[in-house]
Amino acid sequence: MIREALQTDIKQIAAIHSNALPNDLLPQLGINFLSHYFIPTCLRSKNCFILVNGNIKKGISAFVIFAYDTNKLTREVTAYKIPLLIATLKAIIKKPRFIKETLAFIRNQKQLINIKDLDISALPELYIIATDSSHQRQGHGSKLLNIGLDMLQSQGHKGCIVKTALAAATQFYLKHDFKPIGIEYRGTKKFNILFHEFISA
Numbered sequence: 001m002i003r004e005a006l007q008t009d010i011k012q013i014a015a016i017h018s019n020a021l022p023n024d025l026l027p028q029l030g031i032n033f034l035s036h037y038f039i040p041t042c043l044r045s046k047n048c049f050i051l052v053n054g055n056i057k058k059g060i061s062a063f064v065i066f067a068y069d070t071n072k073l074t075r076e077v078t079a080y081k082i083p084l085l086i087a088t089l090k091a092i093i094k095k096p097r098f099i100k101e102t103l104a105f106i107r108n109q110k111q112l113i114n115i116k117d118l119d120i121s122a123l124p125e126l127y128i129i130a131t132d133s134s135h136q137r138q139g140h141g142s143k144l145l146n147i148g149l150d151m152l153q154s155q156g157h158k159g160c161i162v163k164t165a166l167a168a169a170t171q172f173y174l175k176h177d178f179k180p181i182g183i184e185y186r187g188t189k190k191f192n193i194l195f196h197e198f199i200s201a
């Protein structure tokens, strides 16, 4: 069953985020930061919505966060300066390279879009999608994605973008009619930018 996320889902969302994307910056800040700051902020925020797949008794197997305004959402989740600093210091102690990766990620951004007149900053973005590693390739991610896209379309958006550096995730988005429209360089990472355009009936 797909539904909007509740407060009671926070711990499970954090656990799925950590196990499905262990090398992403946010999970490296630790499960504590995810479950006390990042996910509660997303749940409260008007700049995004979170859907989960599962039920209250059995728990959830996957989640997705769609951001209406990625920059605003990022500002909200990084507003907790002291917890963020503590989580960052812990991540550096665990992995000294973390600071270099983070700075490169934040500073060195270059974006190349190959569709003229498309302002991607005005489009909603699929911020994070993750299926628990033991439930992947069973259709859970597809269900979440399709329902989320339907919601965005019914709210009047023109389409949705996603950025990913992962080959498997790129395959997943291509299968769901996302088209590659550009590249974003962040530090040493190269992200594919994909766009799913809503076709009006």
Ligand SMILES: CC(C)(COP(=O)(O)OP(=O)(O)OC[C@H]1O[C@@H](n2cnc3c(N)ncnc32)[C@H](O)[C@@H]1OP(=O)(O)O)[C@@H](O)C(=O)NCCC(=O)NCCS
Pocket (backbone or CB within 6 Å): 020, 021, 062, 127, 128, 129, 130, 131, 132, 135, 136, 137, 138, 139, 140, 141, 142, 143, 164, 166, 167, 168, 169, 171, 172, 173, 175
């Ligand atoms: C990407 C992800 C969310 C897909 O969720 P899922 O529940 O496994 O997706 P589905 O079962 O609905 O997969 C549908 C299709 O996507 C593609 N796909 C999914 N995972 C894939 C993989 N590891 N390699 C290649 N293609 C993949 C396939 O075409 C698949 O169809 P198939 O199984 O019939 O071949 C999930 O694999 C995941 O959590 N990955 C790690 C986190 C991640 O990369 N998130 C995206 C970046 S934010």
